[in-house]
Amino acid sequence: MYLAQFFKTAAEPAILKRSIKVSMIVGTILMFINHGDKLLGSGLDSTVIIKILMTYCVPFCVSTQASVSATLQARKKVAS
Template structure:
């Protein structure tokens, strides 16, 4: 696989580490904004749990895509 392919760059240690940090920060803030009452009262349903997981995956994906595009355009 080409060193500059999207997949190679997306799974590089540098990009993944940064994306995880962004996802943890942004995902936590969004989860608290959107689900704080259910988190605090521990009344999360299975559907709520899936929504929270997606809340973390979206900023991870956006950060990964942005970092890969920045690296490819250098």
Template sequence: MSAIAAFSQTCRDRRALMAALRVALFVGTLLFTINHGWAAANGQMTRSRWISALLTYCVPFLVSLHGQSMARSRLPATDNIPSAPLGTDREPTEL
């Protein structure tokens, strides 16, 4: 599967989007606190800082989707491509 087709398919996958959203909320909040925490706490958030803060959440969201789509594009071409992010739809194995 081509990388573009895999990314397009990943963007339509609800489970992949939810996983990317969780990553964005966690990583974005961490980065927001590091980069803008002082300004937010002291009421010094300017328009450009708010735009930067928005991008702070967008970047991990898109990186997560990209990683999931790259993993999906490397799967063998079959009809049973998983619709969930890799590793989340497997049954637990016994040792």
């Protein structure tokens, strides 16, 4: 039950929009910190590209989890 509610809430447009914004900002900063030398030195290969994509996934997941947890907790308080 909780997992279905979690994913339904995570799919809400406001949460998705917020998570994408956070991912773009934080992911870009982390990507330049972790992989900037390879980008500038043209040392890109498939492994680096996968790592860059994962760099964006982490802040997206963290932001989504935090937003969903806060939303569900707020809704639970209102329902009580």
